[in-house]
Structure formats: structure tokens, C-alpha cells
Amino acid sequence: MSIATTMKNSTAIAIGGFDGMHIGHQHLFAELGEHGTIVVIETGYANITPKEERENFSHYPILYLELDEIRHLDGDAFISLLKSEFPKLKKIVVGYDFHFGKDRKYSFEDLKTLFSGEVKVVEEVTLEGDSIHSHKIRAKVKIGDIKGANDFLGHNYTIMGALVAGQGIGKKELVATINIEATGFLTPKEGVYVTLTRIDDEEHYHPSVSFVGHRVTTDGSFAIESHILDGEVICNKKARISFVSFIRDNKKFDSIAELKKAIKSDINIASQKLKLLQL
Numbered sequence: 001m002s003i004a005t006t007m008k009n010s011t012a013i014a015i016g017g018f019d020g021m022h023i024g025h026q027h028l029f030a031e032l033g034e035h036g037t038i039v040v041i042e043t044g045y046a047n048i049t050p051k052e053e054r055e056n057f058s059h060y061p062i063l064y065l066e067l068d069e070i071r072h073l074d075g076d077a078f079i080s081l082l083k084s085e086f087p088k089l090k091k092i093v094v095g096y097d098f099h100f101g102k103d104r105k106y107s108f109e110d111l112k113t114l115f116s117g118e119v120k121v122v123e124e125v126t127l128e129g130d131s132i133h134s135h136k137i138r139a140k141v142k143i144g145d146i147k148g149a150n151d152f153l154g155h156n157y158t159i160m161g162a163l164v165a166g167q168g169i170g171k172k173e174l175v176a177t178i179n180i181e182a183t184g185f186l187t188p189k190e191g192v193y194v195t196l197t198r199i200d201d202e203e204h205y206h207p208s209v210s211f212v213g214h215r216v217t218t219d220g221s222f223a224i225e226s227h228i229l230d231g232e233v234i235c236n237k238k239a240r241i242s243f244v245s246f247i248r249d250n251k252k253f254d255s256i257a258e259l260k261k262a263i264k265s266d267i268n269i270a271s272q273k274l275k276l277l278q279l
């Protein structure tokens, strides 16, 4: 069945921005049942799972609505739009803090009056007493708290980008790296990370160690680069880097030899950490 047909046959939808597809969002999807669709309201701010990246974290089809195209609608018009997109709609799933319309005028209470079917309101989802929200995940990624971000996400923070050329000194003098340009994704704090890297359309992820930041020791330019730990690989077009944990800050070394020593130690730390995860 085509995605369009699946959507037309949907009896339940979940509505929101859904940047991150985090644990809170997953609680909404758990209410959708067999014939569900996720309705993403695109604000233009999504940078944890920008655009279609959201599709990696749910098996439900996704309908994207641009905020600019719906913000002028009043409550009735919004429901009519949903009904026209989903003629069999019986259930709308939102979270406890869901608002829509001009100036976020309508809440789930209004939704219950406006919509004749069932409105399921999911209670606040928390982790150790802390409410899970995409803005908190962004804050964690920005300070390098990958572990904290991943705990909120329920999966590893993952970026994707097109292969770009490096300076060409890595392979000769340091270690070989895959350099990517991850447009649209939030950049984690500058530093070195334990990561998993997926190359082109391979099905599996390789153990890896990655550097994010300005290459202050060499040419000073910004790079996101991944060194694969389980052997030589060929990357043709793109790679996906999945962050596991933070190792250390970006640092200016006095010589390439010292940088090389630090990279060796990073490799050891990453190998050990990833070996432990496999147990």
C-alpha cells in the first residue's frame, strides 16, 4: 500500500513538532494503534531530527504541515483540515502541553470541544523527575552531555551528512578519517566522541571515534570527522555518525606528534567503551 493510501486510511494521528522523536514523543506514538499517522508541524527549528530524519525513529507514516501555512487557521478550520487529510479520523493524540493556533491560543481542552472523536492527552513524560523536551536535549548536546541527551532521546543522537574532502594530512600523518558536512543538524560541543558510524547505505554501524570542531592544531577550519576502528573502509557519498559518549575537549597541540599521541589514546578509550557496550 502506498504511504498516501495508508495515511488516508488512518484512524488515529499524533500532532506536534516531534524534533528528536524522544521518549516523550514515543509515548504518544504508543497510543496510535494499527492505523496511525504522525502529523509534524514544521516550525523550521528542528535540528535534532531535521526533516525526514524523523522517519528513522518510527514506523508510522509522517505528514508534514508547515507552521506558516496553518498558523492563521482557527480551531474549526484546523480540525476541518485534519478531517480532509484523514477522512476516517477517530482519535487525536497530543501531549499535556500541546497548543495550536495563533499565539498558541488553543489547548487540548479546546481540541476536546472542537473534535467529535476521541482526544487522548498523554501525561507529562519525565526521566528521574525531569520533563523530557527537545529544547533540553539541544542544551545537552551543546554542552557535550551526549549521555544525558541519549537518555532523553531513547536512542543515540545521530547526524548525517555528505562526504567532503579533508585536508589530506589525516591518512598520511595521523589516522584516516571520513569528513562530513552535516547541514541542518545541531553541532555537538567541540571535542572528541565515542561514536558509531554508518557508511553510505550500509546496514550496519562501525565502531568509531569522531572529532567535531575547529582543527586548531592544523589549519583551523571546522570539521566533523570519523575514524573507523574496525579496518579500512571506503565511503563514497555520505555517512551517519551516532554519538555514544564524550571523550575530551578540542585542544591545540604543539606538534602533530602530540596530536597523534592524543588520537591514539582517544582510539583506545573508544575501543574499550564500545567493546564494553557489546557485552
Ligand SMILES: Cc1cc2nc3c(=O)[nH]c(=O)nc-3n(C[C@H](O)[C@H](O)[C@H](O)COP(=O)(O)O)c2cc1C
Binding pocket: 165, 166, 167, 168, 169, 170, 171, 174, 175, 177, 179, 192, 209, 210, 211, 214, 215, 216, 217, 218, 219, 223, 225, 226, 227, 249, 250, 251, 252, 253, 259, 263, 266, 267
Ligand atoms: C580522534 C581525533 C581527535 C582529534 N583531536 C583533535 C584535537 O584535539 N585538536 C585538533 O586540532 N584536531 C584534532 N583532530 C583533527 C585533526 O586535526 C585532523 O584529523 C587532522 O587535521 C587531519 O585532517 P584531515 O582529515 O582533514 O586531513 C582530531 C581528529 C581525530 C580523528
Ligand SMILES: Nc1ncnc2c1ncn2[C@@H]1O[C@H](COP(=O)(O)OP(=O)(O)O)[C@@H](O)[C@H]1O
Binding pocket: 015, 016, 017, 018, 019, 024, 025, 027, 028, 093, 094, 095, 096, 097, 098, 122, 123, 124, 125, 126, 131, 132, 133, 134, 135
Ligand atoms: N515530555 C513529554 N511528555 C508528554 N508529552 C510530550 C512531552 N514532550 C512533548 N510532548 C507532546 O508531544 C507532541 C510534540 O511536542 P513538541 O512540542 O514537538 O515536543 P518538545 O516539547 O519536546 O519540543 C505534543 O503533543 C506535546 O504535547
